[in-house]
Amino acid sequence: MPRWSGVADAYRESFATLCSGTVERLLADTTGRRLLDVGSGTGQLAARAAAAGRSVVAVDADPDMVAMSEAAVPGRSLPAALPDLPFADDTFDAVTANFVVNHVADPRAAVRELARVTRPGGRLALTAWPGRPAAWGALVADAFTAAGVVPVPGERLAPDLDFERSVAGLQGLAEDAGMEVVLAEELHWTWEIDPEALWTGIAGGVAGVGRTFLAQTEATRAAAERELRRAVRRRATEGVLRLPAAAAYVVAAG
Numbered sequence: 001m002p003r004w005s006g007v008a009d010a011y012r013e014s015f016a017t018l019c020s021g022t023v024e025r026l027l028a029d030t031t032g033r034r035l036l037d038v039g040s041g042t043g044q045l046a047a048r049a050a051a052a053g054r055s056v057v058a059v060d061a062d063p064d065m066v067a068m069s070e071a072a073v074p075g076r077s078l079p080a081a082l083p084d085l086p087f088a089d090d091t092f093d094a095v096t097a098n099f100v101v102n103h104v105a106d107p108r109a110a111v112r113e114l115a116r117v118t119r120p121g122g123r124l125a126l127t128a129w130p131g132r133p134a135a136w137g138a139l140v141a142d143a144f145t146a147a148g149v150v151p152v153p154g155e156r157l158a159p160d161l162d163f164e165r166s167v168a169g170l171q172g173l174a175e176d177a178g179m180e181v182v183l184a185e186e187l188h189w190t191w192e193i194d195p196e197a198l199w200t201g202i203a204g205g206v207a208g209v210g211r212t213f214l215a216q217t218e219a220t221r222a223a224a225e226r227e228l229r230r231a232v233r234r235r236a237t238e239g240v241l242r243l244p245a246a247a248a249y250v251v252a253a254g
């Protein structure tokens with residue numbers, strides 16, 4: 001999983017707080033004692049589920065993320081990569097994948113595998129970023145443009161593997177996996193982040209923006225940092241950035 005390798009600490013400081021905006025909703029909509037969280041990252045969802053008394057298993061493809069999940073839910077984390085999960089059919093009452101299917105090489109195969117381990121009548125909850133630019137992304141993109149950042153080739157999936165980055169697209173993945181969609185909507189929240197933490201994520205190589213930043217010359221990186229700090233100063237209030245965020249969200253029944 002090279003995209004996530006070596007970025008776990010920077011992710012925890014930065015974009016993990018963005019992804020946490022949907023966690024309570026996923027937990028509320030996937031009742032059932034045995035919960036599997038796939039692509040568990042820092043273990044934030046697994047930890048909240050365990051604190052609520054649920055029996056949790058957390059898996060992630062990246063070893064550093066597995067170590068973080070293990071620290072969050074000791075004895076409950078293991079390495080595993082979609083589309084191959086080391087569990088029997090129908091093992092879990094609830095399965096969550098928070099901002100994961102938008103990162104895998106074969107989203108349809110990934111959701112089929114998530115469906116396979118969800119018991120009949122159980123719930124699978126999925127989130128993905130909508131295709132339109134996010135507020136934080138626009139802020140960074142404007143600063144990068146002002147700094148003369150050279151775009152790096154995107155990592156888009158081949159059209160036959162990709163899915164529409166929307167509620168309908170996510171719903172299609174669940175339906176293709178033979179599940180009945182019981183809830184499909186966009187979730188909206190405000191991402192509150194310390195500008196320094198956002199900077200830690202970008203400079204630490206997290207996500208497309210981080211990879212783009214690290215691919216620049218030293219001079220361009222310095223200009224990008226200057227521009228972003230300037231943009232953030234204009235946008236932040238009392239030292240905090242408050243940015244609208246949105247996610248495509250689907251809950252499906254096994």
Ligand SMILES: C[S@@+](CC[C@H](N)C(=O)[O-])C[C@H]1O[C@@H](n2cnc3c(N)ncnc32)[C@H](O)[C@@H]1O
Binds near residue numbers: 083098
């Ligand atoms: C955006 S992070 C989300 C982490 C976590 N779900 C959260 O809400 O903070 C995406 C996570 O998916 C993991 N991941 C990427 N590809 C994966 C795959 N094929 N199988 C399992 N996990 C994967 C990454 O290592 C990373 O931890």
